[in-house]
Amino acid sequence: MFAYILKRLIYAIPIALSVTVVSFVLVYLAPGDPLNAIAPADAPEEVIQALKSAYGLDKPVPVQYGLWLMRAVQGDLGLSIASGREVTAEVLSAVSNTLLLAGMAAAIGVVLGCILGALAGYRHGTWIDKAATALSVVGVSIPHYWLGLVLTILFSIWLPWFPAMGAGPGGSGEWLWDLEHLRYLVLPALTLSVIPMGIITRTVRALVADMLGQEFVTALRARGLSGGAVFRHVAKNTAPTVLAVAGLQIGYLMGGSILVETVFAWPGTGFLLNTAIFQRDIPLLQGTILVLCMFFVVLNLLVDILQPLIDPRMGRS
Amino acid sequence: MSAPLVSIQDLTVQFHGARRASALNQVSLELGQGEVLGLLGESGSGKSVTLRTLLRLHPERHTRTAGRIRVDGQDVLALRGRELDRYRGGTVSMVFQEPGLAFDPVYTIGQQISEAVRVHEGVDQATAAARALAMLERVQIPQARRRFDAYPHELSGGMRQRAMIALALACKPKLLLADEPTTALDATVQIQILLLLRELQRETGMSVIFVTHDIGAAVEVADRIAVMYAGRIVEQGPVGQLVHQPCHPYTRGLLAATVGHEHRGRPLEAIPGSPPDLAALPPGCSFAPRCSHASERCHRDIPPLEQQGARTLACWHPVRLLGEAA
Ligand SMILES: Nc1ncnc2c1ncn2[C@@H]1O[C@H](COP(=O)(O)OP(=O)(O)OP(=O)(O)O)[C@@H](O)[C@H]1O
Ligand SMILES: [Mg+2]
Numbered sequence: 001m002f003a004y005i006l007k008r009l010i011y012a013i014p015i016a017l018s019v020t021v022v023s024f025v026l027v028y029l030a031p032g033d034p035l036n037a038i039a040p041a042d043a044p045e046e047v048i049q050a051l052k053s054a055y056g057l058d059k060p061v062p063v064q065y066g067l068w069l070m071r072a073v074q075g076d077l078g079l080s081i082a083s084g085r086e087v088t089a090e091v092l093s094a095v096s097n098t099l100l101l102a103g104m105a106a107a108i109g110v111v112l113g114c115i116l117g118a119l120a121g122y123r124h125g126t127w128i129d130k131a132a133t134a135l136s137v138v139g140v141s142i143p144h145y146w147l148g149l150v151l152t153i154l155f156s157i158w159l160p161w162f163p164a165m166g167a168g169p170g171g172s173g174e175w176l177w178d179l180e181h182l183r184y185l186v187l188p189a190l191t192l193s194v195i196p197m198g199i200i201t202r203t204v205r206a207l208v209a210d211m212l213g214q215e216f217v218t219a220l221r222a223r224g225l226s227g228g229a230v231f232r233h234v235a236k237n238t239a240p241t242v243l244a245v246a247g248l249q250i251g252y253l254m255g256g257s258i259l260v261e262t263v264f265a266w267p268g269t270g271f272l273l274n275t276a277i278f279q280r281d282i283p284l285l286q287g288t289i290l291v292l293c294m295f296f297v298v299l300n301l302l303v304d305i306l307q308p309l310i311d312p313r314m315g316r317s
Numbered sequence: 318m319s320a321p322l323v324s325i326q327d328l329t330v331q332f333h334g335a336r337r338a339s340a341l342n343q344v345s346l347e348l349g350q351g352e353v354l355g356l357l358g359e360s361g362s363g364k365s366v367t368l369r370t371l372l373r374l375h376p377e378r379h380t381r382t383a384g385r386i387r388v389d390g391q392d393v394l395a396l397r398g399r400e401l402d403r404y405r406g407g408t409v410s411m412v413f414q415e416p417g418l419a420f421d422p423v424y425t426i427g428q429q430i431s432e433a434v435r436v437h438e439g440v441d442q443a444t445a446a447a448r449a450l451a452m453l454e455r456v457q458i459p460q461a462r463r464r465f466d467a468y469p470h471e472l473s474g475g476m477r478q479r480a481m482i483a484l485a486l487a488c489k490p491k492l493l494l495a496d497e498p499t500t501a502l503d504a505t506v507q508i509q510i511l512l513l514l515r516e517l518q519r520e521t522g523m524s525v526i527f528v529t530h531d532i533g534a535a536v537e538v539a540d541r542i543a544v545m546y547a548g549r550i551v552e553q554g555p556v557g558q559l560v561h562q563p564c565h566p567y568t569r570g571l572l573a574a575t576v577g578h579e580h581r582g583r584p585l586e587a588i589p590g591s592p593p594d595l596a597a598l599p600p601g602c603s604f605a606p607r608c609s610h611a612s613e614r615c616h617r618d619i620p621p622l623e624q625q626g627a628r629t630l631a632c633w634h635p636v637r638l639l640g641e642a643a
Pocket of ligand 2 (some may be wrong): 365366
């Protein structure tokens, strides 16, 4: 088991390195000059040069990358061009907000998805199955900025139950675990949860339906196990796959929340990415992309390590 | 004679799901306490369906079942909920053909046997585990302690089938159903498993119905043999009588198509043709289209299952042997 974890960790290193290269280089492929955002269009050449050397933009790209990487591993992602604040601090605060949103959305999505999927799998071919399948297709294919707007109109404007903007009263201060703050989380989390809900529903439905047709489930019934006990066996057999899919969903939500965060002015990474792109804030953009990608790498690693702990067939050999 | 342990009357099973089929047609069968019945017949003749119906394992939504099944005084087709759970594994249990597919892959062998014991006897975890271990030893699994904590995929096929038998017998069933318990194993292991089953049967005095394609194995283990064709029992009787003096043309064909010492040196005969489509059975005897003795009546009327001494037979023109003709 220890050797397995070590192997996974070593495999993760080249992936992480390529992620840093991609997040660094990607930004250079985008059109536009970062200095346009801070220097006036008619700025004299000396000013431009001074700014370039201040941000290290005058050096060759590989050197820039090396310097950037050196500082990045020490936790220094430079200063934001637009705000002048530390990128690391900005990204971390945004990441915690996004994690909160994505985590909540994934929790709602996974719980609902498992319930719907199990129902559909058990009632394969009935109207319950068809309804759950239809719901999951809608969940996956509905544009969620649109759903966000609809929910805002319904539950924020017509029925003023939940606030539609920000992550707390008075804009975006510290997050607190109280009712007041949670009210701000409801609409964006619900909006974001329909995708994992749809995907988990489909996954669980297919797994459960397949599992129920297998000989060992018949054998469990033949032993006199009750429906509930058989369900426990089915659940334990489906858990590793559901866990893997759910883990990836949290990852996708981290990146996929950009539109929802924009709709609800949620101060997360999506919102930050949006700001960074429009302001051509290269350090902020690179830092945000890097952290998001690293998050993916770590999440995959966690799923890889957790799966064999649940599934004995993968762990022991 | 006391009341039989198992009594099946006019059992009819039809599937009307994606595939339609009349899998069993008016099957009647009796089995006494401690008796071993071998069920023979070509592939698709309904042997597995008979066993699964005895445990009510077919999905109710797509299965129509008629007739009566009584096992140990219980009306099996009327069992519901907890009663059915107690009956399955408690009164009747089953050894499956593929032990590799019949265990839950993510629980250890020991966990699965103890779980069954706990469910049926309401004992605590430690008692159940002790019983499970004792069962593994009883089916002669070497290093039972270690095998107890093994996952199914960590055992060889023969070991898995022994574990399956341990599981099936853990709650002292009165009837054991074994659906081709040795088909998935290699030849030497097959014999060991058969001998083990016979030994355990003698020790516990339980009744056994086992399905096999191996007539040699049936002769070795069974007291009686029932031959099925297209969802019907066509002939049934004590092993010696049935094997040496088969009356139904199909039984004769089946025996002639098997390699056995009494046939050595003669060419192997296969039964011409193939079994009928179960979705559209012929009106008369379903074997008639393949039978060389068939008359017009065979194609028109279904022959009833009639008692003749120790044997029952469903045939209009049974093969009379020289000694019996008088
Ligand atoms: N769930 C089901 N739905 C539809 N048809 C079925 C179902 N189960 C079995 N059948 C059909 O019932 C018939 C009898 O099948 P059964 O499995 O009892 O045959 P068998 O005698 O056990 O054959 P084998 O020797 O190959 O195991 C087959 O034609 C099979 O296709
Ligand atoms: Mg079969």
